[in-house]
Amino acid sequence: MALVEALDGLPLALDQAGAYIEETPSTFGEYLDLYQAEGKALRAARGELAPDHASVSTTFSLAFKQLSGRSQAAADMISACACLAPNAIPEEIFTEGTAELGEAIGGAVGGPAQFAKLVREATRYSLIERQPARRTLEIHRVVQDVLRDEMGDAAYRQWTERVVRALNTVFPDGDVTTWGRCERLVAHAQACAAHIAGCGFLFPEAARLLNQAGVYLRERARYAEAGPLFQQALAIDEKALGPEHPDLATGLNNLAALYHAQGQYAKSEPLYQRSLAIWEKTLGPEHPNVAGSLNNLAELYRAQGQYVKAKPLYERSLTIWEKALGPEHPDVATILNNLALLHKTQGHHTKAEPLYQRSLAIHERALGPEHPQVATSLDNLAGLYHAQGQYAKSEPLYQRSLAIREQALGPEHPDVATRLNNLAGLYHAQGQYAKSEPLYQRALGIAEKALGPEHPTVATLRKNYAALLRAAGQPRPTR
Helix, strand or coil: CHHHHHCCCCHHHHHHHHHHHHHCCCCHHHHHHHHHHHHHHHHHCCCCCCCCCCCHHHHHHHHHHHHHHHCHHHHHHHHHHCCCCCCCEECHHHHCCHHHCCHHHHHHCCCHHHHHHHHHHHCCCCCEEEECCCCEEEECHHHHHHHHHHHHHHHHHHHHHHHHHHHHHHCCCCCHHHHHHHHHHHHHHHHHHHHHHHHCCCCHHHHHHHHHHHHHHHHCCCHHHHHHHHHHHHHHHHHHHCCCCHHHHHHHHHHHHHHHHCCCHHHHHHHHHHHHHHHHHHHCCCCHHHHHHHHHHHHHHHHCCCHHHHHHHHHHHHHHHHHHHCCCCHHHHHHHHHHHHHHHHCCCHHHHHHHHHHHHHHHHHHHCCCCHHHHHHHHHHHHHHHHCCCHHHHHHHHHHHHHHHHHHHCCCCHHHHHHHHHHHHHHHHCCCHHHHHHHHHHHHHHHHHHHCCCCHHHHHHHHHHHHHHHHHCCCCCCC
Protein backbone atom coordinates (compact mmCIF):
# COMPACT_ATOMS: atom_id res chain seq x y z
CA MET A 1 0.00 0.00 0.00
CA ALA A 2 1.24 3.49 -0.89
CA LEU A 3 0.52 4.89 2.59
CA VAL A 4 2.55 2.17 4.30
CA GLU A 5 5.42 2.89 1.92
CA ALA A 6 5.20 6.64 2.56
CA LEU A 7 5.40 6.04 6.32
CA ASP A 8 8.04 3.35 5.78
CA GLY A 9 6.04 0.89 7.87
CA LEU A 10 6.63 2.78 11.13
CA PRO A 11 4.01 1.45 13.63
CA LEU A 12 3.69 4.72 15.54
CA ALA A 13 3.09 6.68 12.33
CA LEU A 14 0.63 4.08 11.02
CA ASP A 15 -1.26 4.15 14.31
CA GLN A 16 -1.46 7.93 14.13
CA ALA A 17 -2.66 7.74 10.52
CA GLY A 18 -5.34 5.21 11.46
CA ALA A 19 -6.59 7.41 14.25
CA TYR A 20 -6.83 10.41 11.92
CA ILE A 21 -8.64 8.43 9.21
CA GLU A 22 -11.18 7.06 11.72
CA GLU A 23 -11.73 10.40 13.41
CA THR A 24 -12.08 12.53 10.25
CA PRO A 25 -13.35 10.19 8.57
CA SER A 26 -11.37 9.89 5.33
CA THR A 27 -9.83 7.31 3.02
CA PHE A 28 -6.25 6.03 2.93
CA GLY A 29 -5.73 7.85 -0.35
CA GLU A 30 -6.98 11.15 1.06
CA TYR A 31 -4.68 10.83 4.07
CA LEU A 32 -1.72 10.05 1.81
CA ASP A 33 -2.39 13.12 -0.33
CA LEU A 34 -2.71 15.28 2.78
CA TYR A 35 0.43 13.78 4.33
CA GLN A 36 2.45 14.55 1.22
CA ALA A 37 1.22 18.15 1.26
CA GLU A 38 1.05 18.81 5.03
CA GLY A 39 3.28 16.19 6.59
CA LYS A 40 4.68 18.41 9.31
CA ALA A 41 1.26 19.29 10.67
CA LEU A 42 0.00 15.70 10.56
CA ARG A 43 3.10 14.37 12.32
CA ALA A 44 2.46 16.81 15.16
CA ALA A 45 -1.29 16.10 15.45
CA ARG A 46 -2.53 13.31 17.72
CA GLY A 47 -6.28 13.75 17.56
CA GLU A 48 -8.92 12.90 20.16
CA LEU A 49 -9.34 9.13 19.84
CA ALA A 50 -6.16 8.30 21.74
CA PRO A 51 -5.14 11.47 23.63
CA ASP A 52 -2.89 9.49 25.98
CA HIS A 53 -0.59 8.55 23.05
CA ALA A 54 2.02 11.11 22.07
CA SER A 55 2.22 12.20 18.45
CA VAL A 56 5.01 11.06 16.13
CA SER A 57 6.65 14.48 16.36
CA THR A 58 6.42 14.64 20.14
CA THR A 59 7.79 11.11 20.58
CA PHE A 60 10.88 11.61 18.44
CA SER A 61 11.45 15.21 19.49
CA LEU A 62 11.58 14.18 23.15
CA ALA A 63 13.99 11.35 22.38
CA PHE A 64 16.21 13.73 20.43
CA LYS A 65 16.21 16.30 23.27
CA GLN A 66 17.15 13.62 25.78
CA LEU A 67 19.99 12.48 23.54
CA SER A 68 21.21 16.07 23.06
CA GLY A 69 21.43 16.40 26.83
CA ARG A 70 23.67 13.34 27.02
CA SER A 71 25.86 13.88 23.93
CA GLN A 72 25.84 16.81 21.51
CA ALA A 73 28.10 14.85 19.16
CA ALA A 74 25.60 11.97 19.02
CA ALA A 75 22.73 14.40 18.41
CA ASP A 76 24.76 16.01 15.62
CA MET A 77 25.38 12.60 14.05
CA ILE A 78 21.62 12.04 13.92
CA SER A 79 21.06 15.53 12.48
CA ALA A 80 23.51 14.67 9.72
CA CYS A 81 21.75 11.35 9.08
CA ALA A 82 18.49 13.26 8.70
CA CYS A 83 19.98 14.94 5.60
CA LEU A 84 21.15 11.74 3.89
CA ALA A 85 19.29 8.84 2.31
CA PRO A 86 17.72 6.87 5.17
CA ASN A 87 19.24 3.47 4.45
CA ALA A 88 22.82 2.17 4.45
CA ILE A 89 24.55 5.40 5.51
CA PRO A 90 28.27 4.60 5.27
CA GLU A 91 30.23 5.22 8.44
CA GLU A 92 33.12 6.68 6.43
CA ILE A 93 31.07 9.85 5.99
CA PHE A 94 31.66 10.41 9.69
CA THR A 95 35.12 8.90 10.10
CA GLU A 96 36.66 10.49 7.00
CA GLY A 97 34.47 13.56 6.55
CA THR A 98 34.77 14.53 10.21
CA ALA A 99 36.30 17.94 9.59
CA GLU A 100 33.20 19.08 7.72
CA LEU A 101 30.64 17.99 10.34
CA GLY A 102 31.15 20.53 13.10
CA GLU A 103 33.14 20.79 16.31
CA ALA A 104 31.13 18.30 18.36
CA ILE A 105 31.60 15.39 15.95
CA GLY A 106 35.16 16.52 15.26
CA GLY A 107 35.98 16.32 18.94
CA ALA A 108 34.28 12.95 19.37
CA VAL A 109 35.79 11.06 16.42
CA GLY A 110 39.48 10.60 17.06
CA GLY A 111 39.84 6.91 16.32
CA PRO A 112 37.90 3.62 16.15
CA ALA A 113 37.27 3.40 19.89
CA GLN A 114 35.94 6.95 20.09
CA PHE A 115 33.76 6.43 17.02
CA ALA A 116 32.32 3.24 18.53
CA LYS A 117 31.47 5.19 21.68
CA LEU A 118 29.77 7.90 19.62
CA VAL A 119 27.67 5.31 17.77
CA ARG A 120 26.64 3.70 21.07
CA GLU A 121 25.36 7.05 22.29
CA ALA A 122 23.62 7.84 18.99
CA THR A 123 21.74 4.51 18.98
CA ARG A 124 20.66 4.78 22.63
CA TYR A 125 17.14 6.08 21.90
CA SER A 126 16.57 4.02 18.75
CA LEU A 127 16.63 7.07 16.49
CA ILE A 128 19.24 5.32 14.39
CA GLU A 129 20.50 1.74 14.14
CA ARG A 130 23.88 0.35 13.17
CA GLN A 131 24.56 -2.53 10.77
CA PRO A 132 28.02 -3.63 11.96
CA ALA A 133 28.71 -6.14 9.17
CA ARG A 134 28.21 -3.46 6.53
CA ARG A 135 29.55 -0.57 8.63
CA THR A 136 26.44 1.47 7.92
CA LEU A 137 23.78 3.37 9.87
CA GLU A 138 20.01 3.33 9.33
CA ILE A 139 17.50 6.04 10.18
CA HIS A 140 13.77 5.81 9.66
CA ARG A 141 12.37 8.10 6.99
CA VAL A 142 9.72 9.47 9.37
CA VAL A 143 12.40 10.19 11.97
CA GLN A 144 14.22 12.18 9.31
CA ASP A 145 11.05 14.12 8.54
CA VAL A 146 10.45 14.94 12.21
CA LEU A 147 14.02 16.07 12.80
CA ARG A 148 13.97 18.29 9.72
CA ASP A 149 10.60 19.68 10.87
CA GLU A 150 12.21 20.67 14.16
CA MET A 151 15.42 22.13 12.73
CA GLY A 152 14.14 25.34 11.27
CA ASP A 153 15.49 26.85 8.07
CA ALA A 154 18.86 28.01 9.40
CA ALA A 155 19.76 24.70 11.05
CA TYR A 156 18.51 22.71 8.05
CA ARG A 157 20.71 24.78 5.75
CA GLN A 158 23.68 24.37 8.07
CA TRP A 159 23.33 20.59 8.29
CA THR A 160 22.72 20.03 4.62
CA GLU A 161 25.79 22.11 3.76
CA ARG A 162 27.89 20.14 6.25
CA VAL A 163 26.66 16.84 4.84
CA VAL A 164 27.30 17.88 1.24
CA ARG A 165 30.85 18.94 2.10
CA ALA A 166 31.54 15.75 4.07
CA LEU A 167 30.13 13.52 1.35
CA ASN A 168 32.20 15.35 -1.26
CA THR A 169 35.31 14.68 0.84
CA VAL A 170 34.77 10.92 0.80
CA PHE A 171 33.29 10.46 -2.70
CA PRO A 172 36.10 9.15 -4.94
CA ASP A 173 36.83 9.57 -8.61
CA GLY A 174 34.78 7.18 -10.74
CA ASP A 175 37.57 4.81 -11.78
CA VAL A 176 36.49 1.18 -11.83
CA THR A 177 38.74 0.43 -8.85
CA THR A 178 36.57 2.71 -6.66
CA TRP A 179 33.17 1.54 -7.82
CA GLY A 180 32.41 -0.41 -4.65
CA ARG A 181 32.95 2.73 -2.59
CA CYS A 182 31.00 4.85 -5.07
CA GLU A 183 28.03 2.49 -4.85
CA ARG A 184 27.96 2.87 -1.05
CA LEU A 185 27.79 6.64 -1.40
CA VAL A 186 25.83 7.35 -4.57
CA ALA A 187 22.32 7.19 -3.09
CA HIS A 188 23.39 9.77 -0.52
CA ALA A 189 24.81 12.01 -3.23
CA GLN A 190 21.45 11.78 -5.00
CA ALA A 191 19.66 12.69 -1.76
CA CYS A 192 22.01 15.65 -1.39
CA ALA A 193 21.19 16.79 -4.92
CA ALA A 194 17.68 17.69 -3.72
CA HIS A 195 19.10 19.62 -0.75
CA ILE A 196 21.58 21.44 -3.00
CA ALA A 197 18.77 22.54 -5.28
CA GLY A 198 16.42 23.46 -2.43
CA CYS A 199 19.02 25.58 -0.64
CA GLY A 200 20.46 27.08 -3.80
CA PHE A 201 24.00 26.06 -2.88
CA LEU A 202 26.66 27.37 -5.28
CA PHE A 203 29.90 26.30 -3.59
CA PRO A 204 32.37 24.22 -5.67
CA GLU A 205 32.18 21.13 -3.44
CA ALA A 206 28.49 20.78 -4.25
CA ALA A 207 29.16 20.78 -7.99
CA ARG A 208 32.09 18.40 -7.58
CA LEU A 209 29.95 15.91 -5.62
CA LEU A 210 27.25 15.98 -8.28
CA ASN A 211 29.81 15.55 -11.05
CA GLN A 212 31.54 12.60 -9.38
CA ALA A 213 28.28 10.83 -8.67
CA GLY A 214 27.24 11.47 -12.26
CA VAL A 215 30.49 10.02 -13.62
CA TYR A 216 29.98 6.84 -11.60
CA LEU A 217 26.38 6.48 -12.76
CA ARG A 218 27.36 7.11 -16.38
CA GLU A 219 30.11 4.50 -16.25
CA ARG A 220 27.60 2.02 -14.81
CA ALA A 221 25.26 2.88 -17.74
CA ARG A 222 22.68 4.40 -15.36
CA TYR A 223 22.22 7.24 -17.80
CA ALA A 224 18.81 8.47 -16.66
CA GLU A 225 20.20 9.01 -13.16
CA ALA A 226 23.45 10.61 -14.32
CA GLY A 227 21.94 13.29 -16.56
CA PRO A 228 20.17 15.42 -13.93
CA LEU A 229 23.28 15.40 -11.71
CA PHE A 230 25.52 16.61 -14.54
CA GLN A 231 23.05 19.31 -15.54
CA GLN A 232 22.70 20.49 -11.94
CA ALA A 233 26.49 20.61 -11.47
CA LEU A 234 26.90 22.53 -14.70
CA ALA A 235 24.32 25.12 -13.66
CA ILE A 236 26.12 25.64 -10.34
CA ASP A 237 29.53 26.07 -11.99
CA GLU A 238 28.22 28.51 -14.57
CA LYS A 239 26.65 30.69 -11.87
CA ALA A 240 29.48 30.42 -9.35
CA LEU A 241 32.57 30.35 -11.56
CA GLY A 242 31.61 32.09 -14.78
CA PRO A 243 31.71 30.88 -18.38
CA GLU A 244 35.50 30.42 -18.72
CA HIS A 245 36.52 28.43 -15.62
CA PRO A 246 38.34 25.07 -16.02
CA ASP A 247 35.92 23.37 -13.61
CA LEU A 248 33.08 24.41 -15.89
CA ALA A 249 34.93 22.70 -18.75
CA THR A 250 34.96 19.49 -16.69
CA GLY A 251 31.20 19.67 -16.27
CA LEU A 252 30.67 20.33 -19.96
CA ASN A 253 32.89 17.39 -20.86
CA ASN A 254 31.03 15.09 -18.46
CA LEU A 255 27.63 15.95 -19.88
CA ALA A 256 28.98 15.66 -23.44
CA ALA A 257 30.32 12.18 -22.66
CA LEU A 258 26.90 11.17 -21.37
CA TYR A 259 25.19 12.30 -24.58
CA HIS A 260 27.95 10.56 -26.57
CA ALA A 261 27.30 7.30 -24.73
CA GLN A 262 23.58 7.64 -25.43
CA GLY A 263 24.19 8.21 -29.13
CA GLN A 264 22.96 11.82 -28.95
CA TYR A 265 25.83 13.13 -31.03
CA ALA A 266 24.27 16.47 -31.98
CA LYS A 267 23.94 17.35 -28.29
CA SER A 268 27.42 16.11 -27.46
CA GLU A 269 29.51 17.96 -30.05
CA PRO A 270 28.99 21.60 -28.98
CA LEU A 271 29.64 20.71 -25.35
CA TYR A 272 32.90 18.96 -26.23
CA GLN A 273 33.92 21.92 -28.38
CA ARG A 274 33.15 24.46 -25.68
CA SER A 275 35.00 22.39 -23.09
CA LEU A 276 38.05 22.17 -25.35
CA ALA A 277 38.03 25.94 -25.99
CA ILE A 278 37.91 26.73 -22.26
CA TRP A 279 40.76 24.37 -21.40
CA GLU A 280 42.96 25.63 -24.23
CA LYS A 281 42.38 29.22 -23.12
CA THR A 282 42.83 28.72 -19.38
CA LEU A 283 45.37 25.88 -19.17
CA GLY A 284 47.29 26.28 -22.40
CA PRO A 285 47.37 24.17 -25.57
CA GLU A 286 49.74 21.51 -24.15
CA HIS A 287 47.86 20.61 -20.98
CA PRO A 288 46.76 16.96 -20.46
CA ASN A 289 43.14 18.10 -20.05
CA VAL A 290 43.33 19.53 -23.56
CA ALA A 291 44.60 16.17 -24.80
CA GLY A 292 41.69 14.39 -23.13
CA SER A 293 39.22 16.80 -24.68
CA LEU A 294 40.78 16.36 -28.13
CA ASN A 295 40.52 12.60 -27.77
CA ASN A 296 36.87 12.77 -26.73
CA LEU A 297 35.94 14.98 -29.65
CA ALA A 298 37.89 12.71 -32.02
CA GLU A 299 36.00 9.69 -30.67
CA LEU A 300 32.73 11.47 -31.37
CA TYR A 301 33.77 12.19 -34.96
CA ARG A 302 34.97 8.61 -35.46
CA ALA A 303 31.64 7.25 -34.21
CA GLN A 304 29.94 9.35 -36.90
CA GLY A 305 32.34 8.28 -39.65
CA GLN A 306 34.00 11.72 -39.84
CA TYR A 307 37.50 10.26 -40.05
CA VAL A 308 39.16 13.30 -41.64
CA LYS A 309 38.09 15.41 -38.66
CA ALA A 310 39.08 12.75 -36.12
CA LYS A 311 42.63 11.93 -37.20
CA PRO A 312 44.42 15.25 -36.50
CA LEU A 313 42.71 15.47 -33.12
CA TYR A 314 43.95 11.99 -32.16
CA GLU A 315 47.46 12.80 -33.34
CA ARG A 316 47.62 16.08 -31.46
CA SER A 317 46.24 14.40 -28.33
CA LEU A 318 48.89 11.66 -28.54
CA THR A 319 51.70 14.22 -28.87
CA ILE A 320 50.52 16.16 -25.82
CA TRP A 321 50.07 13.09 -23.63
CA GLU A 322 53.40 11.53 -24.54
CA LYS A 323 55.17 14.78 -23.76
CA ALA A 324 53.26 15.53 -20.55
CA LEU A 325 52.83 12.03 -19.09
CA GLY A 326 55.54 9.89 -20.66
CA PRO A 327 55.25 7.04 -23.16
CA GLU A 328 54.08 4.42 -20.62
CA HIS A 329 51.08 6.23 -19.18
CA PRO A 330 47.63 4.60 -19.50
CA ASP A 331 46.25 7.73 -21.16
CA VAL A 332 48.86 7.30 -23.88
CA ALA A 333 47.69 3.71 -24.32
CA THR A 334 44.11 4.93 -24.67
CA ILE A 335 44.91 7.33 -27.47
CA LEU A 336 47.09 4.72 -29.21
CA ASN A 337 44.14 2.36 -29.10
CA ASN A 338 41.77 4.96 -30.49
CA LEU A 339 44.12 5.99 -33.28
CA ALA A 340 44.62 2.33 -34.18
CA LEU A 341 40.86 1.88 -34.33
CA LEU A 342 40.63 4.79 -36.75
CA HIS A 343 43.28 3.19 -38.99
CA LYS A 344 41.51 -0.17 -38.82
CA THR A 345 38.16 1.39 -39.69
CA GLN A 346 39.78 2.93 -42.76
CA GLY A 347 41.31 -0.41 -43.76
CA HIS A 348 44.91 0.54 -42.80
CA HIS A 349 45.57 -2.69 -40.91
CA THR A 350 49.37 -2.56 -41.03
CA LYS A 351 49.28 0.85 -39.34
CA ALA A 352 46.76 -0.30 -36.74
CA GLU A 353 48.39 -3.50 -35.46
CA PRO A 354 51.55 -2.07 -33.83
CA LEU A 355 49.49 0.67 -32.17
CA TYR A 356 47.08 -1.90 -30.72
CA GLN A 357 49.93 -4.07 -29.49
CA ARG A 358 51.70 -1.14 -27.84
CA SER A 359 48.43 0.00 -26.24
CA LEU A 360 47.77 -3.48 -24.83
CA ALA A 361 51.29 -3.78 -23.43
CA ILE A 362 51.09 -0.38 -21.67
CA HIS A 363 47.67 -1.11 -20.20
CA GLU A 364 48.71 -4.51 -18.87
CA ARG A 365 51.88 -3.12 -17.28
CA ALA A 366 50.23 -0.03 -15.83
CA LEU A 367 46.81 -1.34 -14.79
CA GLY A 368 47.13 -5.10 -14.43
CA PRO A 369 45.73 -7.91 -16.58
CA GLU A 370 42.11 -7.67 -15.35
CA HIS A 371 41.44 -3.96 -15.85
CA PRO A 372 38.61 -2.91 -18.20
CA GLN A 373 41.06 -0.83 -20.26
CA VAL A 374 43.01 -4.03 -20.92
CA ALA A 375 39.75 -5.57 -22.12
CA THR A 376 39.31 -2.69 -24.56
CA SER A 377 42.79 -3.22 -26.01
CA LEU A 378 42.24 -6.98 -26.26
CA ASP A 379 38.90 -6.52 -27.97
CA ASN A 380 40.24 -4.10 -30.53
CA LEU A 381 43.28 -6.22 -31.37
CA ALA A 382 40.94 -9.19 -31.71
CA GLY A 383 38.80 -7.12 -34.05
CA LEU A 384 41.79 -6.41 -36.24
CA TYR A 385 42.67 -10.11 -36.50
CA HIS A 386 38.99 -10.84 -37.17
CA ALA A 387 38.97 -8.36 -40.05
CA GLN A 388 42.09 -10.01 -41.45
CA GLY A 389 40.53 -13.47 -41.26
CA GLN A 390 42.95 -14.58 -38.52
CA TYR A 391 40.17 -16.21 -36.52
CA ALA A 392 42.39 -18.45 -34.38
CA LYS A 393 44.23 -15.37 -33.10
CA SER A 394 41.04 -13.41 -32.61
CA GLU A 395 38.87 -15.81 -30.59
CA PRO A 396 40.91 -16.07 -27.36
CA LEU A 397 41.34 -12.29 -27.25
CA TYR A 398 37.59 -11.73 -27.62
CA GLN A 399 36.88 -14.32 -24.94
CA ARG A 400 39.36 -12.82 -22.50
CA SER A 401 38.00 -9.33 -23.14
CA LEU A 402 34.44 -10.50 -22.50
CA ALA A 403 35.42 -12.25 -19.26
CA ILE A 404 37.16 -9.12 -17.93
CA ARG A 405 34.22 -6.88 -18.80
CA GLU A 406 31.66 -9.20 -17.21
CA GLN A 407 33.73 -9.42 -14.04
CA ALA A 408 34.44 -5.70 -13.79
CA LEU A 409 31.19 -4.17 -15.04
CA GLY A 410 28.58 -6.83 -14.37
CA PRO A 411 26.69 -8.99 -16.88
CA GLU A 412 24.12 -6.33 -17.85
CA HIS A 413 26.45 -3.49 -18.84
CA PRO A 414 26.24 -2.23 -22.47
CA ASP A 415 29.99 -2.75 -22.89
CA VAL A 416 29.34 -6.44 -22.25
CA ALA A 417 26.75 -6.35 -25.03
CA THR A 418 29.36 -4.92 -27.40
CA ARG A 419 31.83 -7.71 -26.53
CA LEU A 420 29.15 -10.37 -26.98
CA ASN A 421 28.35 -8.89 -30.39
CA ASN A 422 31.99 -9.05 -31.42
CA LEU A 423 32.42 -12.67 -30.40
CA ALA A 424 29.11 -13.55 -32.06
CA GLY A 425 30.34 -11.87 -35.22
CA LEU A 426 33.47 -13.98 -35.20
CA TYR A 427 31.46 -17.21 -34.98
CA HIS A 428 29.06 -15.87 -37.62
CA ALA A 429 31.98 -15.25 -40.00
CA GLN A 430 33.06 -18.87 -39.55
CA GLY A 431 29.57 -20.26 -40.14
CA GLN A 432 29.21 -21.37 -36.49
CA TYR A 433 25.64 -20.16 -36.27
CA ALA A 434 24.67 -22.22 -33.23
CA LYS A 435 27.42 -20.49 -31.22
CA SER A 436 26.67 -17.07 -32.63
CA GLU A 437 22.90 -16.82 -32.16
CA PRO A 438 22.63 -16.94 -28.34
CA LEU A 439 25.40 -14.34 -28.07
CA TYR A 440 23.56 -11.95 -30.39
CA GLN A 441 20.31 -12.55 -28.51
CA ARG A 442 21.91 -11.83 -25.15
CA ALA A 443 23.74 -8.76 -26.50
CA LEU A 444 20.54 -7.34 -27.96
CA GLY A 445 18.61 -7.90 -24.73
CA ILE A 446 21.27 -6.12 -22.66
CA ALA A 447 21.60 -3.19 -25.05
CA GLU A 448 17.85 -2.61 -25.41
CA LYS A 449 17.43 -2.59 -21.64
CA ALA A 450 20.42 -0.34 -20.93
CA LEU A 451 20.36 2.02 -23.91
CA GLY A 452 16.81 2.05 -25.19
CA PRO A 453 15.44 0.83 -28.53
CA GLU A 454 16.59 3.86 -30.56
CA HIS A 455 20.30 3.79 -29.67
CA PRO A 456 22.77 3.27 -32.58
CA THR A 457 24.31 0.27 -30.84
CA VAL A 458 20.90 -1.40 -30.63
CA ALA A 459 20.34 -0.75 -34.33
CA THR A 460 23.71 -2.34 -35.14
CA LEU A 461 22.95 -5.39 -33.03
CA ARG A 462 19.56 -5.87 -34.67
CA LYS A 463 21.18 -5.63 -38.09
CA ASN A 464 23.87 -8.17 -37.17
CA TYR A 465 21.39 -10.60 -35.66
CA ALA A 466 19.09 -10.34 -38.67
CA ALA A 467 22.06 -11.03 -40.98
CA LEU A 468 22.88 -14.15 -38.97
CA LEU A 469 19.32 -15.42 -39.24
CA ARG A 470 19.29 -14.84 -42.99
CA ALA A 471 22.57 -16.71 -43.34
CA ALA A 472 21.18 -19.56 -41.24
CA GLY A 473 17.91 -19.60 -43.22
CA GLN A 474 15.77 -18.55 -40.28
CA PRO A 475 12.99 -15.90 -40.20
CA ARG A 476 14.07 -12.38 -39.34
CA PRO A 477 13.10 -11.38 -35.75
CA THR A 478 10.28 -8.89 -35.22
CA ARG A 479 10.76 -6.16 -32.61
